[in-house]
Amino acid sequence: MKRRDLFRMGGLAALGAAGVSACGSGGGSGAAGSTQLQFMYWGSTFEKAAVEKMLKSFEQKNQDIKVKPVFTPDEYDVKLNSLVAGGNTPDLGYVPMSMSFRLAEQGNLVNLFPYLQKYPQLAGYLPDAYLWYGQDKLHGVATANEIELLWYSKSAIAAAGAATPPAVASSAWSWDQLVENAYKLTVDQNGKHPDESGFDPKQVRQFGISISLTYAAAWYGFLRSNGADFADEAGKKCLLDTPEAIQVFQNLQDLIHKHRVAPGPGQLAATGDDVPGTNILLKTKRVAMVVDGHWSLLDMNESKVDYGIGVLPKYAEPFTTSQVAGASSVFSTTKHVEEAVELFAFHIDPRYVDLYQQGLWMPQEKKYYEDQAAVDSWTKNDGHPPEFRTAVVDYARDHGVPDLRNRVKNLSAISSDVLTPALQELESGKRPAAEVLKEVSPKITGMLQGWQHVQEP
Numbered sequence: 001m002k003r004r005d006l007f008r009m010g011g012l013a014a015l016g017a018a019g020v021s022a023c024g025s026g027g028g029s030g031a032a033g034s035t036q037l038q039f040m041y042w043g044s045t046f047e048k049a050a051v052e053k054m055l056k057s058f059e060q061k062n063q064d065i066k067v068k069p070v071f072t073p074d075e076y077d078v079k080l081n082s083l084v085a086g087g088n089t090p091d092l093g094y095v096p097m098s099m100s101f102r103l104a105e106q107g108n109l110v111n112l113f114p115y116l117q118k119y120p121q122l123a124g125y126l127p128d129a130y131l132w133y134g135q136d137k138l139h140g141v142a143t144a145n146e147i148e149l150l151w152y153s154k155s156a157i158a159a160a161g162a163a164t165p166p167a168v169a170s171s172a173w174s175w176d177q178l179v180e181n182a183y184k185l186t187v188d189q190n191g192k193h194p195d196e197s198g199f200d201p202k203q204v205r206q207f208g209i210s211i212s213l214t215y216a217a218a219w220y221g222f223l224r225s226n227g228a229d230f231a232d233e234a235g236k237k238c239l240l241d242t243p244e245a246i247q248v249f250q251n252l253q254d255l256i257h258k259h260r261v262a263p264g265p266g267q268l269a270a271t272g273d274d275v276p277g278t279n280i281l282l283k284t285k286r287v288a289m290v291v292d293g294h295w296s297l298l299d300m301n302e303s304k305v306d307y308g309i310g311v312l313p314k315y316a317e318p319f320t321t322s323q324v325a326g327a328s329s330v331f332s333t334t335k336h337v338e339e340a341v342e343l344f345a346f347h348i349d350p351r352y353v354d355l356y357q358q359g360l361w362m363p364q365e366k367k368y369y370e371d372q373a374a375v376d377s378w379t380k381n382d383g384h385p386p387e388f389r390t391a392v393v394d395y396a397r398d399h400g401v402p403d404l405r406n407r408v409k410n411l412s413a414i415s416s417d418v419l420t421p422a423l424q425e426l427e428s429g430k431r432p433a434a435e436v437l438k439e440v441s442p443k444i445t446g447m448l449q450g451w452q453h454v455q456e457p
């Protein structure tokens with residue numbers, strides 16, 4: 001299962017029993033009197049190895065605690081739903097974002113607010129990392145502060161004579177500059193560009209840009225940059241039918257159907273939605289530039305891609321979607337709350353987890369974006385390119401806006417019932433953005449229940 005698919009999870013899948021026998025009933029005590037915890041998580045093979053290494057390190061520092069990793073790479077939401085229904089959840093672990101709010105409201109997750117004073121690092125997180133379900137009710141944090149970036153193939157840029165995407169937010173491309181360079185980077189099998197006579201849009205060898213229309217994290221930064229938002233201040237009226245929002249989505253649609261510089265549905269894969277990862281798209285030069293999350297860095301390095309990182313194009317003030325991650329939480333069925341919270345604080349601490357140095361995760365503590373020594377501790381290595389400080393660290397700190405899944409109540413149902421079908425229609429090019437968005441916005445308004453609670457920790 002792709003990481004982006006996991007982030008899309010709403011946690012509303014039907015209950016299923018397959019593959020859930022690994023979890024117990026909140027831990028227990030071993031024969032030697034040690035505390036037993038279970039940690040449930042998803043991820044790639046790289047993440048699996050790093051998490052297991054982290055858990056071993058935790059055990060070494062806490063000799064009286066043993067932790068059983070419960071790696072669940074597929075159907076995570078279905079399996080976790082089944083464990084919740086049976087009262088058989090692990091002690092702690094990852095939770096799909098939208099599901100985490102529902103479980104918290106149902107009393108299935110521990111309120112971590114009382115523990116912020118005991119664990120100072122938890123109180124020093126970026127404000128948008130915290131997941132609140134009411135006043136002084138904290139059910140978890142986003143596991144990592146992932147942001148959306150403009151990834152590109154250095155060799156493709158050089159071969160086309162295109163400009164290198166800027167790595168500093170103040171110098172971000174305008175939308176027109178993105179389109180201009182995407183034209184240079186798009187070629188068909190005969191070497192023709194979309195603005196040349198004889199260009200064949202059905203035989204494109206390399207697309208200039210790929211930006212998902214159906215993945216909100218990919219376009220939410222553009223929406224905010226153009227002075228628009230998903231909903232009004234109260235979170236009760238959808239604003240996707242405003243002129244500013246319509247412009248953003250029409251521009252995205254035009255990349256595919258007017259300019260022909262971006263792939264349409266099915267053009268990157270022979271069947272269904274099985275699109276190769278960004279690392280493969282860039283390495284094979286199927287696409288020259290891709291908007292995707294920071295987490296791609298690990299796969300870029302492992303695949304030895306000749307890549308670069310840029311900030312997203314802007315309309316007015318530059319923005320990117322931040323906190324694009326699942327939640328980490330402690331389950332209320334645990335018999336060892338104190339020990340589970342201890343592991344909770346440990347498992348996303350860059351001092352103990354090498355996923356930050358490897359490039360999969362971005363830290364949540366503010367000091368890792370502000371203090372030079374702290375920044376160097378996770379970025380000053382061969383796995384982070386020279387432009388990383390400005391294109392990622394500074395960009396996330398100064399221009400991040402939290403993912404809609406962390407903010408909009410009932411977003412899972414809104415997405416599955418009305419938003420995603422509308423975005424798929426936009427992607428197909430059957431109707432212009434204004435028609436689609438003016439039709440769907442009242443339906444979304446009827447389902448909106450407001451923004452999630454926010455407060456200072």
